[in-house]
Amino acid sequence: MTESDPRRSIPRTDYLLTLPEVVAAAQRLGQATVKAVIAEAQSAARDGRITPAEVAPTVIDRLGSRSASSLTPVLNATGIIVHTNLGRAPLSEAAQQAVADAAGYVDVEMDLATGKRSKRGTGVKQALLRTCPAAEDAVIVNNGAAALLLAVTALRADHSSARGHRAGPSTAQGPQVDVPVARSVDAEEIIVSRGELIEIGAGFRLTDLMTTTGARLHEVGTTNRTHLTDYANAIGPESANLLKVHTSNFRVEGFTSSVEVSELRGLADEHNLPLIVDLGSGLFTHDDALPDEPDVDAALRAGADVVIVSGDKLLGGPQAGLVLGRTEAVQRIATHPLARAMRTDKLTLAALEATITHTGNPVHDALHIDLDELRRRTETLAEVVGATVVAHDGRVGGGGAPGVPLPGWAIELPEDCAAALRTDDPAIVTRVHQGRCLVDLRCVPAGDDERIAAAITRVLTGGDDVHVDTVTHTVGSNLLGDHD
Structure with a gap:
């Protein structure tokens, strides 16, 4: 590198680290992240992609827009409410505030009145029981899969008086005696319908x-039809429990039959077997918007010992596995050694309690959206960006209410707009279907319609900031006029 080489004027790292904006960013992002951004800008200058004079502004700009997390906030314009790839349920404002409040030191396991240790999650458990009076007790773990694993592990029938021994030989000295027989735990059977053995996302079965x-699955019935006699014929000395799983991410239609929880309750009582019901994304109580979706209250009243649901699906809270049911069964689950490995942290507990105790949340709002308002917003957006409005059915998503359409509308754009919108700021995720990019506002907060319009305008026309500001003003004016 010669004396006249412009690369010699690339700012040094130690100088860049002293800039006030960089010092402030280091406190927020950490020194390692800041140095990596500096190195990237210096490398760009060496390669001629930017000039040496642009290094400092580039570093400041990138650090100013950089989040402390690698996760990128997105606007969900797919029409899918509980979108697994986008983090499932967006938290309500109350839940977000609860998380912020719990981020520091909190009394998660302390009774402030006595100064002694208390039980974790007491407040959220009380909220759950108030919301679902049919439940006698509840336990919260880190997700639905953990709840199921814990339930089938902890709730196993005790047949020690009827099995695990065999008669010893007769002798001249006396009658036969019971001799313990070595038994393997993996001989115990979980009885479940073949039509309920589901695979969920990412190949997880x-x-x-x-x-x-360590248990063995005893599959009964067929893919499309299972009867009570199938369960009854399967019960034997190795039976551990009865399991009923709601097929939340698919539907079998036509010549079908399944066994209701109330019918299984009688069989469970007859053979002293725990009855576990996994609803997946089940509701707490019936919702007219999803008439065929089972709910926790109904399953418990029908006789389930425990019911398992997720906290981040139709409930609209954080990722969590909720187990509600009879006191004895729930306590066996809560005191099992695995429960300690699956417990939730303070942030989840705070968000879950706030979700339960406050009626409104984005999932509920999107599910029960005012269709007239949704159409008005969609037509306004289409008018501003010069697009066409088309009918579009949303979905619950996240394994909830499979195949149930949620009627609505979207604007139609060329397919190649999808990638451009995903990589814009803000990142907007749309639905690509049949060669079209569909923008559905069902899950987009109304306050973000202007940002959506500005982003679409940039993508369609390559408009500069002045044009975007004009579009934003137009959308805002249209929205205001419609409310006058």
């Missing part, structure tokens, strides 16, 4: 999860 407990 409930069958694989349950067999890790």
Whole structure:
């Protein structure tokens, strides 16, 4: 590198680290992250992609827009409410505030009145029981899969008086005596319908999860039809429990039959077997918007010992596995050694309690959206960006209410707009279907319609900031006019 080489004027790292904006960013992001951004800008200058004079502004700009997390906030314009790839349920404002409040030191396991240790999650458990009076007790773990694993592990029938021994030989000295027989835990059977052995996202199979407990699955019935006699004929000395799983991410239609929880309750009582019901994304109580979706209250009243649901699906809270049911069964689950490995942290407990105790949340709002308002917003957006409005059915998503359409509308754009919108700021995720990019506002807060319009305008026309500001003003004016 010669004396006249412009690369010699690239700012040094130690100088860049002293800039006030960089010092402030280091406190927020950490020194390692800041140095990596500096190195990237210096490398760009050496390669001629930017000039040496642009290094400092580039570093400041990148650090100013950089989050402390690698996760990028997105606007969900897919029409899918509980979108697994986008983090499932967006938290309500109350839940977000609860998380912020719990981020520091909190009395998660302390009774402030006595100064002694208390039980974790007491407040959220009380909130759950108030919301679902049919439940006698509840336990919270880190997700639905953990709840199922814990339940089938802890709730196993006790047949020690009827099995595990065999008669010893007769002798001249006396009658036969019972001799213990060595038994393997992996001989115990979970009885479940073949039509309920589901695979969820990323190839995760409930069958694989349950067999890790050492139990063996005893499949009954067929894919489309299972009867009470199938369960009854399967029960034997190795039976551990009865399991009913809601097929939350698919539907079998036509010549079908399944066994209700109330019918299984009688069989469970007859043979002293625990009855576990996994609803997955089940509701707490019936919702007219999803008439065929089972709910916790109904399953418990029908006789389930425990019911398992997720906290981040139709409930609209953080990722969590909720187990509600009879006191004896829930306590066996809560005191099992695995429960300690699956417990939730303070942030989850705070968000879950706030979700339960406050009626409104984004999932509920999107599910029960005012269709007239949704159409008005969609037509306004289409008018501003010069697009066409088309009918579009949203979905619950996240394994909830499979195949149930949620009627609505979207604007139609060329397919190649999808990638451009995903990589814009803000990142907007749309639905690509049949060669079209569809923008559905069902899950987009109304306050973000202007940002959506500005982003679409940039993508369609390559408009500069002045044009974007004009579009934003137009959308805002249209929205205001419609409310006058």
